[in-house]
Amino acid sequence: xNKEFKRIDGRKLDEIxxxxxxxxxxxxxxxxxxxxxxxxxxxxxxxxxxxxxxQHSQDPAKATLRCNYNMISxxxxxxxxxxxxxxxxEISKITEWALEPVLILDDFPNMxxxxxxxILQADAGTRCAGINAASLALxxxxxxxxxxxxxxxxxxxxxxxxxxxxxxxxxxxxxxxxTDIPISMTEDGKITHIQLDGKITKEELKKxxxxxxKACKKIYEVQKKALKEATK
Amino acid sequence: xxxxxxSPKIVGERIKEYLKEGxxxxxxxxxxxxxxxxxxxxxxxxxxxxxxxxGKTEILVGIKMNVGEPYPDSPESGNIIxxxxxxxxxSPRYEPGPPKFPAIELGRVLDRAIRESKFIDLKxxxxxxxxxxxxxxxxxxxxxxxxxxxxAANIGIVAALKTARIPxxxxxxxxxxxxxLTNKKIPLSKEIPLSITAHKIGDNFIIDPTKExxxxxxxxxxxxxxxxxxxxxxxxxxAPIEIKELYEVLDLVEKTYKNIFKKIEKFLK
Numbered sequence: 001x002n003k004e005f006k007r008i009d010g011r012k013l014d015e016i017x018x019x020x021x022x023x024x025x026x027x028x029x030x031x032x033x034x035x036x037x038x039x040x041x042x043x044x045x046x047x048x049x050x051x052x053x054x055q056h057s058q059d060p061a062k063a064t065l066r067c068n069y070n071m072i073s074x075x076x077x078x079x080x081x082x083x084x085x086x087x088x089x090e091i092s093k094i095t096e097w098a099l100e101p102v103l104i105l106d107d108f109p110n111m112x113x114x115x116x117x118x119i120l121q122a123d124a125g126t127r128c129a130g131i132n133a134a135s136l137a138l139x140x141x142x143x144x145x146x147x148x149x150x151x152x153x154x155x156x157x158x159x160x161x162x163x164x165x166x167x168x169x170x171x172x173x174x175x176x177x178x179t180d181i182p183i184s185m186t187e188d189g190k191i192t193h194i195q196l197d198g199k200i201t202k203e204e205l206k207k208x209x210x211x212x213x214k215a216c217k218k219i220y221e222v223q224k225k226a227l228k229e230a231t232k
Numbered sequence: 233x234x235x236x237x238x239s240p241k242i243v244g245e246r247i248k249e250y251l252k253e254g255x256x257x258x259x260x261x262x263x264x265x266x267x268x269x270x271x272x273x274x275x276x277x278x279x280x281x282x283x284x285x286x287g288k289t290e291i292l293v294g295i296k297m298n299v300g301e302p303y304p305d306s307p308e309s310g311n312i313i314x315x316x317x318x319x320x321x322x323s324p325r326y327e328p329g330p331p332k333f334p335a336i337e338l339g340r341v342l343d344r345a346i347r348e349s350k351f352i353d354l355k356x357x358x359x360x361x362x363x364x365x366x367x368x369x370x371x372x373x374x375x376x377x378x379x380x381x382x383x384a385a386n387i388g389i390v391a392a393l394k395t396a397r398i399p400x401x402x403x404x405x406x407x408x409x410x411x412x413l414t415n416k417k418i419p420l421s422k423e424i425p426l427s428i429t430a431h432k433i434g435d436n437f438i439i440d441p442t443k444e445x446x447x448x449x450x451x452x453x454x455x456x457x458x459x460x461x462x463x464x465x466x467x468x469x470x471a472p473i474e475i476k477e478l479y480e481v482l483d484l485v486e487k488t489y490k491n492i493f494k495k496i497e498k499f500l501k
Contacts, residue, residue: 078304086336093333101472181465190472194453196465197348202482205462209475 005160008168016152016164016215019222021132023140023230031141033226035133038166039123044133046141049111063108067095069130071119091127092117098131098151098184098193104144113143124167125153128182131193136223140230148223149192150216151184154208156200161208163215181205183212187220239444247448251436256445258287262438263484265492268387270499272395279413280396284388286440288378290322293388294371295396295418299408302358302365310357311367314343316385322374323443341466342372342385342427345456348463349425352393356419359401366398368418379446382454383439386427387496393418394500423458424500428488430455430481432471437481439488453478455485459493 005013017038026032029045036042052058069091073082095117105113115137117130128151135149155165158175165180172178179198185191191209200208238244247257254262266287275281280295302309316339318326331339346352357366370392372385397413430437431449438445450471456464462482467473473481 086340089333089336090340093337097468097470100470186472189475191467191475191478192472194465194467194478196462197344199348199350199461199463201461202486205465205482206479209478213475 005157005162007162009166011162013160013162014211014214016218017166019219021136021222021226023136023226029137029141031137031139031143033133033136033140035129035136037125037129037164039121040119040125040129040166041121042117042119042126042129042133044115044117044130044137046113046115046134046137046143048113048141049108049143050114052110052112057112058110060109062105063111063113065096065100065103065105065113065115067092067099067115067117067134069095069117069119069127071122071126075119075122091130094127094193094195095131095134099134099138099149101190101192102135102145102147102149102186103138104146107144113138113141122167124165124170125182127151128153128184131184132219132223136226139227147186147188147190148220149184149186150219150223151182151193152212152215152219153180153182154212154215155180156198156204156208161204161211163211181208181212183209183216185213185216187217189213238447243444244448247445248434251433251438254436256438258442262436263488265440265488265495268492268495270387270391270496272391272499277411278392278396279399280392280394280418282388282391282395283375284384284391286380286384286387287442288376289380289384290375291381291385291388292373292375293385293392294373295392296369296371297396297399297408298367298369299359299364299401299406300367302362306354307362308358308365309354310352310365312343312347312352312354312370313367314346314370314372314389315339316342316372316374318374318377318381323377325377326374337468338382338385339372341382341454341456341464342370342389344464344466345386345425345427346370346389349421349423349456349458349461351390351421351423351425353419353421359403364406377443379441379443380429383427383429386425386456387492390424390426391496391499393420423460424493425456425458425463426489426492427454427456427464428485428492429453430484432473432477437477437484439484453481455482457485457489459486459489
């Protein structure tokens, strides 16, 4: 790895931005959490399991997990038009896929579990922050879970791999430019979500996955601590 | 989850049994692609177009161009917009109406495969910095869905872009003269971006599934690459994968890229 590479905010290559996690931030919800890395802030609320309407959408075998990712209009510098977009529709589904493998849904046939994720402030890595918050909110809601999910974005700036890109790094233009690889996994290293945009070789990608593994362990510890604090 | 039509369960069980011995219904090996047929110039009114058949799967790609304003954050770059529609005529599973998630994902993953590979040189599509640039609309339609629409569509996009001609543009009148094509081609790089999707069924990974096989897919990984570099990747569906399985997929994709490239090379000249 390139030791001389200087990150814009002075972080070490494998350094995650400062993380804050808090469980139980929305009293109305059955479970809720805030997850922040650096300036990126996500909140998630879980409502359910509750009866699925309309009836024809019910799955008699298990509960349905329904995630909804949304950026609030002033979460970024150029105002976003409120309402769903192609991007938010995709991230909502990606979030469902990331979380569903750890949930035990067969206990609640015909029900639905709604997970609402809102990005209050965006400085890159919003889908990962959203998944981290949602994982905590599901745990607090008491949905039976086999594991927690931790999520991190690994970036490649020109030829250097770094952990947890911020927006300024995402806009990096030199050399091979930026590559963004959001990854979500369980603490025992099962990948439930991976995406990639950019330009990377197979060997570099393997290294990135290893870095994600380590970073996710750190995030897992923060998540665990936040859950313990909530039950005090 | 929305209810989806699937193949009969008994068919699925038989497919899985076969796969355990490395066999598939149509006699292919797990990593073998179906026959690929490419036709270009299939639309009179499009700037570029292609019809791609992969086995019984068929897609249509059209390229249209227009002049518009660049995005404020890239004043010197043209734009690409990739849209996919799953036509109700292509499968009993699709219904008319606003695009649902599968169509949205298809468009977005294809967009990334093309955009991130830098296949189109967007800088060369600038007419006047900050004011006028070309926008390339890449529209994908399913004609018959027998699985693996995405990989087929990616091939179609490459073929359509390769054969497209830029229309005449009257700068004084600020008008694109549609139907009057110049001899100018869209500026493309030499490295061809291809998407290859690996599906996990039981303990096996297969590529280029038929619809029956696709219904059994526990998870899929789409890798967009130029042979040398990986430029986009998306894991879809629920089953988690081990890190070493991801590495297996990367090897499989590398091999498959070479195979497909050999098959389609002659169409792309």
